[in-house]
Amino acid sequence: MKSDEEILLFGLFSLSTHRDHHIIDAPTYFHYEAEIAAISIFFFRSTVVHSRENRFISYLIAIFLACLAYSKKPFSLILAAETFSYAASWLLLYKPKWLQNKNILIKALALIASAVLSWLLSKIVLEFISLPDVPAKEANDGIVMNLINSWFPVDELRAAYNIMLAFAHPKVLQSQLAHLFFVTFHIQVGMGFLGIGFLLEEQSRRNMLIRLDVEPSTKSDGAKIKESKPENGSPDGKVDTAKMARARRYQKGAGPFILFIALPYMFQIIVYGNINRFAFTCLEQDLHRTVRLNDLFDNDSNLAAMAQSDNAVSPETFANSMTSVVDKAYDIINRKLFSLPKVLLLPGVMTRQPMLMVQVFPFIFLSDWIKASLVSYMTSAIESLRKETMEIRAVRTKVESFDLKNAELLQRSGPGASAFTQSRWEELTVRIQKRDNVADLISRSKAFFAFMQRNFVFTVLIDCALASLMAVGKIISAEIFVFSRAIEDAVDMVLIRSRSEAELAQMSTDTDKLKELADLWAKHSHEKTLLPCSLASATEERKLILRNVHYTRGTASVRADHVELGPGVYALTGSNGSGKSTLFRVLMSCRSNDQPIELPTSINLLTPMEPLLEEDDVIREISCTEADHDTENEDNVNATITDSTDESECEYVIDAATGEVSEDTKACRRLSEIRPNSEIQPHPRLSITMPSSHVAEISQTFYWPLYAKPIEWIFHQSFTGEEKDALEEKTRLVAEHLHSLDFFQPVMPEDLKDDEEPSQEAITEATIRHIQKELQDEKEDWFSDLSGGQKSKVELVRKVFLQQTCPDLLLIDETMAPLDPSSKAHVMAKLKEFCRNSVVLVIYHTDVGREVGEAGNSVECVPSNNFFDYNIHLDKGVIQIKSTC
Incomplete structure (x- = not known):
């Protein structure tokens, strides 16, 4: 697995959302944060303008606001300046009667009042989006809040915010949300206004196509019908030259429409939409990393708690749940902001046609409510089935992984073992497939029902409303598409809870899952149990x-x-379960250690x-x-x-x-x-x-990362291309240490001739080179290719012999057991020399001899082997210090 270099968009822009999560008071948290804020407000202020506002003035204001955003001024100040720019423009352009007075003082007071109002409005908006961590029950007290919650999913969004707050730093999260809201509002609402203009142009173009067949011929069209040979699409052999003329004019208008309307709109939608998406991705991926990496490794107990939990699942599951919560909560708000400009067109029309609210709109809302209720019921059933399937699938994965890992033991467990295992696998698979089949059929039914209702019920009722508006002259044919979308978006806003039932159900499921993780970590978030050594x-x-x-x-x-x-080397002996390894765990938990456990x-x-x-x-x-x-x-x-x-x-x-x-x-x-x-x-x-605080332990079992170069794990460092010399030097050092412990069998030089006898120096150099290559090659699991003795040697080199001095307290838990006699002698000799000033405790089980005591009794003893100085023996809960033999 090769590490990727910096990935650039079009070779210019970095797409990385990574940040140092330890920095809390950073001016910015992601790449281009200031640039994105500046672009978003420039786009909005230059797009959403008064009909009579001078374009040059609007661009100047947009540039000024963009400069404020780029210089990282507070959002409250920028929003106040933006609101004031609209208020001042309205006061100067429309000049209400009370402002037509030439009294400069009155005009100045009006501008000052609008500035103060703009400031207060910006503060209210920012305080609203900085949701407090309040339980839903307390937040919903009151009739007004209950009514709002029945329409808008306040509870679900608050729960989503609170679960983000459970993992992220409050200050960082609120700053990120403020930036995201600032960018999303300006880009999505701005694109909504652009969309209205584009839909009007598109509808006008389509109307021209329809009118080709219904408009009467005029003199300007050169209306002349003449006999001619039959042509394609003309069964009577006649050609209407007037229609042909209108068709050509329509065709000539296609090029300008594509070049000056469609392509610019497409370009703006793509560019600004991607900018908005990147701003959201920065927050989404940061919260993903917070759950998957930062909180998990910042506290060692979190990693252990997740691994030891009853329903242990991978960090990816929880991280994906956080991504799902963030994505669905954001999408609810994001869609509404884009629809807002179209929805704002309706109040003016509806006030002039109040009977429409009684005649047509109730049926529109009723049909959509029925559809949403049925879809919600089916969605709940699907989610329930999927939850059961996920639980069974997790069990099946564990069972299959365990059985595959122990396939050899399974084969040796008796003639019926394989058949029994097959039946267990089959049972789990059948249970999953049954639920998948039911969920799939319900999903298909839901999709078909939603399609039919939308296209042949909901759309028909909207067309009825549009027909009424056109009949009374409130809208024209060019506005059909715009108002159709406006009515649909208005219904979506009013029925936001029922229409978003599926997303809200999934969001609640993911929120509950994350709450379980937060509670689990909170349970283990106590201070480490360390001894006051x-x-x-x-x-x-x-x-x-x-x-x-x-x-x-x-x-x-x-x-x-x-x-x-x-100082000395002590053989720690005792029967199984006497407390030898436990003594090591006690000593490793000293708070004074460099790395206490x-x-x-x-x-x-x-x-x-x-x-x-x-x-x-x-x-x-x-x-x-x-x-x-x-x-x-x-x-x-x-x-x-x-x-x-x-x-x-x-x-x-x-x-x-x-x-x-x-x-x-x-x-x-x-x-x-x-x-x-x-x-x-x-x-x-x-x-x-x-x-001293320099304490090291070499345990019975060793951890080795997957898909890693051995040399990088040994030094806990990733070597870049610029560190090639350092890598070569360190690799050589490790290879020499391993070779001194007989890590590999001797390797013959590659350039050796058939009749040439290699020297010992050449064999040593070839062996060291071979070890160096092994250390620099990335493998899926290097340790799995090594014997028990080789693993012990690697750990001894990594934790002991690569250090400048031997740890002052070195704890070795049965590391000598897998070594062959020759390797054991080399290891003992090297440890004895390197750690002569250290306290070395070695759990020892082998080579226990017997000697005759002073009373003539035969007693067990540990042979010195020029290595052990003393024998610490645990027996009946008592520590005995004995001599070696």
């Missing part, structure tokens, strides 16, 4: 110190009253109920000479820790050089001597001291 000071030796740490997970329960681990909810941190003993909570096979009871028995020592508050306390010291455990009998003191009963704290404070 401290760091060793610069003057102290870098140790890992655990005090009063008691954690449980499942059946595992581990307690450490006081454990200090200095939230403590899983399955891990419980408990404060030890017993008083703290100044003893490691480490049970060793030694005893204090001054003791009131026999401590040679491990159970007795454990009893001292957990049950007694007045027993002897022993301190043990591990010699860093020899690893021997020394016993200082003088350190054995009674607890009562160092802690009077009044000072005993039943709830000691948890304390973890980390060597």
Whole structure:
């Protein structure tokens, strides 16, 4: 998968809608934001003008307003200036009687009043579109709001706005909506006025064609009917020269119509429509990215919450739901703005013909309401079926993916396994197909019914209304198409809720889906559960110190009253479920780490109920000479820790050089001597001291991205063409590290002759080159082609050996297990040398030997192999530090 370069429109304009979502107070959020606002208001002000307004003046005003928009002045100021320009033009052109007085003061006051009114109007408009986050129930209190909501989908639009607000930053969203409304209003209303002019010209042209056959011949037409040979379309063999003359005049008018009316209108519709669409796309795609990327990765818990949810679906599903909500909400308003100029033609005509409102319009609205109700019923049924289908399809996808992934295990599960699996797949497929068939038939019925109603019922009733208007002389034949569209758009506005029932139903479904995601993220939006670990000071030796740490997970329960681990390599051993991996999760959740990982909810941190003993909570096979009871028995020592508050306390010291455990009998003191009963704290404070913030963990399983170059994931960086030298250098470094760990079998040089024996240097260089090529080739899943040992080597190189210094605390979870003996030796030697000043904990299960203890007993031990310095053993909830063998 190759990354695309910058895509340009006609090689000039960038189509990118990407922005840095972390920048909240940006002057603009997208490419050409100021330019689009300037173009939109210039187009509107130069198109929508008074009939007697001077065109030159209108262009000057349009240029002035465009300059304001381009310089990013507040929209309230621009709208106020625009409204004032219309008010001032009207006052100067039409000159009402009260302004015909030559008193300059009166004219000045009128202009000032119009300016103030323009400012207030612009503020009201902008405040109206900045919808507050108010629940629908509170917003709809009152008779007026209920009436408005029964006509206009206020509840649905408010819900759409609120769900956008749940994911987007309020300030950014309101700024984007204000810009989009500014652009859409000026372009769509402007194009609506252009459309009226175009429809009038188009209807006049069509009327000329109709009149060719009905107009009587005149002398100007050279009316003369003569006998001639039969011609096409003339069964009686006669040609009407007058009609031919009118036909030629009509044909000659086609060229000017196309060149000066159709093409300019088409050009403006395409250009300004695309500008408006791009302004909307900027908002739509930004909200899509907010759901799919920004909110998902800005908070790590959101990603985990989505993956662990009961109905886990892909981020694309939720992002597409947001796109659907935004698109449908915008489309409702966008269509109405385009229709507004045509609808405004009706009030003047209707007031002069009031009986038309009683005779024809009720039937128009009634027929459309019946159609909308039936369509709404069928749409609800279709949406319900599609929702069920989507749920079943999601189950089928999971089942099929799981079975395909485990196809080999399925074949080995018995003779009836494949037949059972086939029946499950078939059952799910049949359930989906049944619902698809019913939904398809209902969809076809809905489409056919809507087509018939529109073309043979609704249109006929509109024609009746137009016939009445033409009969009384309110409109002329050239205005038929315009007023037909005007009536249709008026009906659409009045019945907006019923006509948009399908879109509103889908929008509600998508809104509910996004609410589920918002609630899920809100549930997991708490602050990360991190431990308040401290760091060793610069003057102290870098140790890992655990005090009063008691954690449980499942059946595992581990307690450490006081454990200090200095630099060295420790083999962490214990039976399955003893708490080894859990200890790593606890240490990785320290807030002091460079990259802390939230403590899983399955891990419980408990404060030890017993008083703290100044003893490691480490049970060793030694005893204090001054003791009131026999401590040679491990159970007795454990009893001292957990049950007694007045027993002897022993301190043990591990010699860093020899690893021997020394016993200082003088350190054995009674607890009562160092802690009077009044000072005993039943709830000691948890304390973890980390060597430093540089902590790394290599887990049992590894993540590797799909369709990525290995070298780019290793460095978490995409290399461009300008960074070719850096890429070559880093690739070479990684390849050398991997080769030192026997990553690939030796590769023979390509230019080797048949009888030539290659040198070791040539083989090494060829192998490194081969690894370099592997690292720079993009594959679907590079890790799937590697063995377990190779994966471990890549992770060791990526997280350890590529660092300038070894992490001060390195946690390795069974990474040695998949390595062959030779590779294991290389890895151990390299780790031992590179991490000699670090605390390295390695979960270890293999190569456990036996040695004879002081009492002659045979005990298990971890062989040193010149790698391990100590053995930390977890047994019965107790940490034991043992020597290696």
